[in-house]
Amino acid sequence: xxxxxxxxxxxxxxxxxxxxxxxxxxxxxxxxxxxxxxxxxxxxxxxxxxxxxxxxxxxxxxxxxxxxxxxxxxxxxxxxxxxxxxxxxxxxxxxxxxxxxxxxxxxxxxxxxxxxxxxxxxxxxxxxxxxxxxxxxxxxxxxxxxxxxxxxxxxxxxxxxxxxxxxxxxxxxxxxxxxxxxxxxxxxxxxxxxxxxxxxxxxxxxxxxxxxxxxxxxxxxxxxxxxxxxxxxxxxxxxxxxxxxxxxxxxxxxxxxxxxxxxxxxxxxxxxx
Amino acid sequence: xxxxxxxxxxxxxxxxxxxxxxxxxxxxxxxxxxxxxxxxxxxxxxxxxxxxxxxxxxxxxxxxxxxxxxxxxxxxxxxxxxxxxxxxxxxxxxxxxxxxxxxxxxxxxxxxxxxxxxxxxxxxxxxxxxxxxxxxxxxxxxxxxxxxxxxxxxxxxxxxxxxxxxxxxxxxxxxxxxxxxxxxxxxxxxxxxxxxxxxxxxxxxxxxxxxxxxxxxxxxxxxxxxxxxxxxx
Numbered sequence: 001x002x003x004x005x006x007x008x009x010x011x012x013x014x015x016x017x018x019x020x021x022x023x024x025x026x027x028x029x030x031x032x033x034x035x036x037x038x039x040x041x042x043x044x045x046x047x048x049x050x051x052x053x054x055x056x057x058x059x060x061x062x063x064x065x066x067x068x069x070x071x072x073x074x075x076x077x078x079x080x081x082x083x084x085x086x087x088x089x090x091x092x093x094x095x096x097x098x099x100x101x102x103x104x105x106x107x108x109x110x111x112x113x114x115x116x117x118x119x120x121x122x123x124x125x126x127x128x129x130x131x132x133x134x135x136x137x138x139x140x141x142x143x144x145x146x147x148x149x150x151x152x153x154x155x156x157x158x159x160x161x162x163x164x165x166x167x168x169x170x171x172x173x174x175x176x177x178x179x180x181x182x183x184x185x186x187x188x189x190x191x192x193x194x195x196x197x198x199x200x201x202x203x204x205x206x207x208x209x210x211x212x213x214x215x216x217x218x219x220x221x222x223x224x225x226x227x228x229x230x231x232x233x234x235x236x237x238x239x240x241x242x243x244x245x246x247x248x249x250x251x252x253x254x255x256x257x258x259x260x261x262x263x264x265x266x267x268x269x270x271x272x273x
Numbered sequence: 274x275x276x277x278x279x280x281x282x283x284x285x286x287x288x289x290x291x292x293x294x295x296x297x298x299x300x301x302x303x304x305x306x307x308x309x310x311x312x313x314x315x316x317x318x319x320x321x322x323x324x325x326x327x328x329x330x331x332x333x334x335x336x337x338x339x340x341x342x343x344x345x346x347x348x349x350x351x352x353x354x355x356x357x358x359x360x361x362x363x364x365x366x367x368x369x370x371x372x373x374x375x376x377x378x379x380x381x382x383x384x385x386x387x388x389x390x391x392x393x394x395x396x397x398x399x400x401x402x403x404x405x406x407x408x409x410x411x412x413x414x415x416x417x418x419x420x421x422x423x424x425x426x427x428x429x430x431x432x433x434x435x436x437x438x439x440x441x442x443x444x445x446x447x448x449x450x451x452x453x454x455x456x457x458x459x460x461x462x463x464x465x466x467x468x469x470x471x472x473x474x475x476x477x478x479x480x481x482x483x484x485x486x487x488x489x490x491x492x493x494x495x496x497x498x499x500x501x502x503x504x505x506x
Contacts, residue, residue, distance in 0.1 A: 030383070041383055094386035119384040126377050189388065191395075192370075193377035194293075224292050233377035234293035234370040236397065237462040243389035251465065252472045259468020261294045271292075 086181030192233030
């Protein structure tokens with residue numbers, strides 16, 4: 001490859017991998033004008049994509065291109081771009097957040113090859129209506145939290161940490177569950193569009209800690225009732241959720257939710273209507 | 274961010290007893306009853322190796338368990354009622370959750386790749402439908418004898434008549450393998466649903482599910498293939 005050829009291949013948005021050849025990709029992106037409009041896959045070409053770009057940066061390049069052409073840019077959600085806010089997320093080549101077990105913003109273009117065709121679709125679930133293109137309304141997850149994913153204690157200054165001892169194992173497991181960022185990849189990946197892994201992570205997180213005990217029974221019945229009400233599917237323990245979860249929340253949390261729910265029902269807890 | 278108004282009507286809250294997790298528990302418990310029955314059924318089948326007299330005697334015993342304390346086939350009918358209730362509860366939960374899953378994603382993905390699911394877990398629903406159809410044929414064949422060429426003879430003769438036919442044996446084999454796969458995922462899933470699994474037990478539960486499914490599948494396949502190859506006649 002000649003030096004001049006390489007120069008022309010260099011990305012216009014500052015290429016950290018300068019000297020390497022950029023990738024040319026074919027994107028098939030779900031375009032949908034609004035919640036009630038019919039959508040379809042539209043094919044775009046992007047050229048000279050650096051392998052060091054994140055997937056979202058690659059979509060930024062596409063959008064710049066579309067704006068310059070006078071077209072409507074592709075709508076997609078994103079915020080921190082550091083893998084911790086849970087705002088971004090699209091289904092890439094049929095996998096929630098794409099081929100790496102991370103968030104879409106932390107997926108890098110080095111996971112793809114020059115000449116690849118990449119399908120980009122929104123999370124698909126009745127409970128996540130499409131707002132536009134790849135952006136979906138995930139407030140159903142917020143309403144599940146509102147149904148019981150909290151503890152009712154007066155907030156104030158932080159209490160003395162040693163006042164409430166927590167066994168190390170419980171603290172670790174609670175923390176693992178608390179790493180859930182509510183991105184919705186579990187729902188997107190689930191063949192039943194179930195939000196069970198999300199709800200289970202919250203139930204596990206609070207249920208393992210002493211502060212979560214007083215509301216433990218009501219929490220689980222109300223959160224599960226809300227997730228059914230939102231139109232999510234039921235869990236069939238297939239494991240797609242955990243495999244897609246950028247935080248690697250385990251299937252154990254689902255077993256724990258089931259255990260808590262059956263115990264709560266036996267104890268007479270019923271969901272608020 | 275764009276704000277949207279809810280275009281879909283939220284459904285009225287349902288009673289606690291019908292949450293998806295409760296339906297799963299019904300599915301798990303009825304499934305366990307059916308697995309226990311399958312174990313007993315397989316042991317009964319293997320009596321075919323003890324010869325015609327022993328096999329027919331076992332069949333007769335099933336119809337007279339508890340005699341004379343219990344009159345006639347009381348015990349057998351009690352078992353049949355438990356099984357019927359379990360089968361219908363299992364089907365009710367499955368159909369209802371299947372419909373819920375369909376409502377939860379009316380528009381599928383253009384491209385969807387499986388990351389973790391097994392063939393067994395993917396075939397639970399249609400597999401279940403095929404198994405239900407098989408069970409009806411199986412009863413018509415060997416219990417009532419309606420479709421059996423030796424309808425008027427004893428249980429042993431009906432068994433031999435049915436499995437001497439390669440088509441009949443093939444259908445039986447396919448159904449039994451489907452049952453095996455159904456159990457492979459079902460046993461693991463039931464353990465999860467009843468909240469008895471955790472990270473430490475997960476591997477053991479999965480091995481146990483595979484082992485039980487394999488033993489039952491082989492146990493059920495042994496008799497028909499022995500008939501087909503003339504080891505039992």
